[in-house]
Amino acid sequence: xxxxxxxxxxxxxRRARQTATAAPYHHLSHEGVMISDIIxxxxxxxxxxxxxxxTYLLSNLTRTMQVIIYGSGIRAGRLIYSISEHGKxxxxxxxxxxxxxxFLEKAGHQRVTYHVFPGDFWLRMQDRHAPNIGANLHTxxxxxxxxxxxxxxxxxxxxxxxxxxxxxSGECMFSSSGAERRPAGRESIGRLVDHVSRAALAGKxxxxxxxxxxxxxxxxxxxxxxxxxxxxxxxxxxVGAQIAQNTIRGRKSVGTxxxxxxxxxxxxxxxxxxxxxxxxxxxxxxxxxxxxxxLSVAFISGLLNNLVAxxxxxxxxxxxxxxxxxIRIREVRAARDK
Numbered sequence: 001x002x003x004x005x006x007x008x009x010x011x012x013x014r015r016a017r018q019t020a021t022a023a024p025y026h027h028l029s030h031e032g033v034m035i036s037d038i039i040x041x042x043x044x045x046x047x048x049x050x051x052x053x054x055t056y057l058l059s060n061l062t063r064t065m066q067v068i069i070y071g072s073g074i075r076a077g078r079l080i081y082s083i084s085e086h087g088k089x090x091x092x093x094x095x096x097x098x099x100x101x102x103f104l105e106k107a108g109h110q111r112v113t114y115h116v117f118p119g120d121f122w123l124r125m126q127d128r129h130a131p132n133i134g135a136n137l138h139t140x141x142x143x144x145x146x147x148x149x150x151x152x153x154x155x156x157x158x159x160x161x162x163x164x165x166x167x168x169s170g171e172c173m174f175s176s177s178g179a180e181r182r183p184a185g186r187e188s189i190g191r192l193v194d195h196v197s198r199a200a201l202a203g204k205x206x207x208x209x210x211x212x213x214x215x216x217x218x219x220x221x222x223x224x225x226x227x228x229x230x231x232x233x234x235x236x237x238x239v240g241a242q243i244a245q246n247t248i249r250g251r252k253s254v255g256t257x258x259x260x261x262x263x264x265x266x267x268x269x270x271x272x273x274x275x276x277x278x279x280x281x282x283x284x285x286x287x288x289x290x291x292x293x294x295l296s297v298a299f300i301s302g303l304l305n306n307l308v309a310x311x312x313x314x315x316x317x318x319x320x321x322x323x324x325x326x327i328r329i330r331e332v333r334a335a336r337d338k
Contacts, residue, residue, distance in 0.1 A: 034214040034287060035079050038106050045285040047216035049130075050196055051265025052108070053166065054239075055220040056137035057192055058232055060184045066139050069222040073143020076218060080144070081151035093152035100148045104141070108211035109172075121149060122175040127165035131195040135188045136164035136181040138172055140219045145174050193239055197246035200259040216265060217287045224291035233298035239264075240302025248307065251275055257303055266296040267327065276331035277304060277314065283325040293318050293325045300329055 037043040059069045077100075084099040094116050101112045104125065111126040123145055142159045150157035158176055163169040223232050240260075247257045251274045258279070261269045267281035281296055297316045308314055308331055317328045 029079075031076060031218060032079055032083065034218050035076065035103075036083055037214050038212050038218075039080075039083060039103060041106065043212035043214040044287075045213040047211045047213045047265050048263050049108075049211060050199065050263040051216055052211050052219070053131065053133065053137075053192060053195075054264045055216065055223065056140070056166065057133065057135075057184050057188055058235060059220065059222045060135065060137050060139055061235065062183050065222055065228060066181075066183060068225065069139050069219075070143040070146075072221045073140040073145075073219075074147035074150070075143075076140075077144040077147025077149075078151045081148045090152070093149075093154075096148070096152045100145070106212070107215040109141075120176050122173060123159075124174075125165070125172045126170065127172065128170040130165035130170075131191070132168035133166045133184075133188045133191045133195070135167055135184040136161045137166050137184060137188075138164060138174075139181075141172070142174055189235070189239065190242075193242040193246065196260055196263055197243050199263055200243070200247050200256055203256075203259065213285045214287050217289065217292075220292075223295065224289060229291060229294065233295060236295050237298045237302035240299040241305065244303050244306060251307055254304070254307060260303065261296070261300065264299065265292075266299045267293070267325075276309070276312070277307065277329065278331070279304075279329040281327040281329065284323070286323050288325055290318070290320070290325065293327055296327060297329075300327075304329075 034043070060066055080100070080103050081096060084096065084103070090096045097114055097116060100123075101114060104112045109125045109127070112123065114121065114123040125141075138161050142161050146157045146159035149159070159174050160177075161172055161174050161181065163171065163173045165172050222228065243260050244257055247260070248254060254274055254277075255271060258269050258271050261267060261281065267283050270280045270282070272278040272280060279300070281293075281300070283293060283296075297318070301314055301316075304314060311334050312331050313334050315330050315332045319326050319328075
């Protein structure tokens with residue numbers, strides 16, 4: 001009996017070591033891959049700040065969408081904690097906070113600071129160059145922080161954004177005692193339209209800060225929900241039409257409006273012809289989804305609709321080859337005139 005007990009005891013540490021180095025299950029999920037790539041710095045391409053702002057706005061249009069995107073953030077926060085903890089372990093839950101800060105900064109958020117109290121916390125992110133869209137829009141980040149801290153403390157946690165850089169404060173403040181925020185409205189859409197229109201007219205191309213495209217896709221999941229994508233397409237087309245009013249003065253100025261496609265994360269455009277309109281838009285990043293190309297078609301339709309000649313229409317075709325989506329937009333004769 002004693003020999004058997006000693007033999008079992010000698011095998012226990014080996015089993016423990018094998019468990020500690022085993023690949024965690026979440027690396028098999030699409031979200032887990034994106035999070036791992038952000039943590040390791042191998043996420044690849046980048047999205048513009050305007051694309052992130054557009055995503056935040058679209059995902060905060062209704063309270064139901066806010067609930068869904070908050071839940072999506074919680075799941076992401078739990079995965080971030082699990083991936084960060086794997087093979088390392090934390091002695092106290094406060095020990096995990098630097099990994100949360102590191103992830104947020106790698107995701108493009110600036111100067112992240114925090115303080116943890118017994119049963120409470122606050123976390124601050126500064127962004128003094130953010131446009132004033134007039135709403136608190138970081139619902140996804142609130143869920144992400146709650147999911148991470150809840151996993152760290154081994155019980156559920158909540159987080160809310162009490163102040164937001166996109167509401168003119170210059171920083172975002174999250175805590176467990178923040179109040180529920182109202183959904184974004186028409187005024188916020190109008191402010192974003194004005195901001196993007198000015199950026200397009202100014203010829204802006206290079207982003208002021210780097211936001212991994214993987215994080216952009218991680219934060220935009222609610223937009224692709226089958227229950228909402230139809231309504232989201234209508235809003236996106238409306239935004240495109242409003243930007244066109246601000247930037248297009250005849251066909252010769254269409255190149256200015258085309259910049260808005262890239263600014264808002266609707267793909268990389270290549271204008272091949274002005275009359276008739278011929279435009280190719282590519283999504284070469286490996287994290288892109290077909291639903292994003294659908295939103296791009298809706299945006300471009302709204303953007304260029306007023307330029308279409310009488311008895312003509314815009315025709316869109318999407319192809320997928322070796323990880324690259326390509327949209328071909330062509331101005332063609334309407335079916336009844338063919």
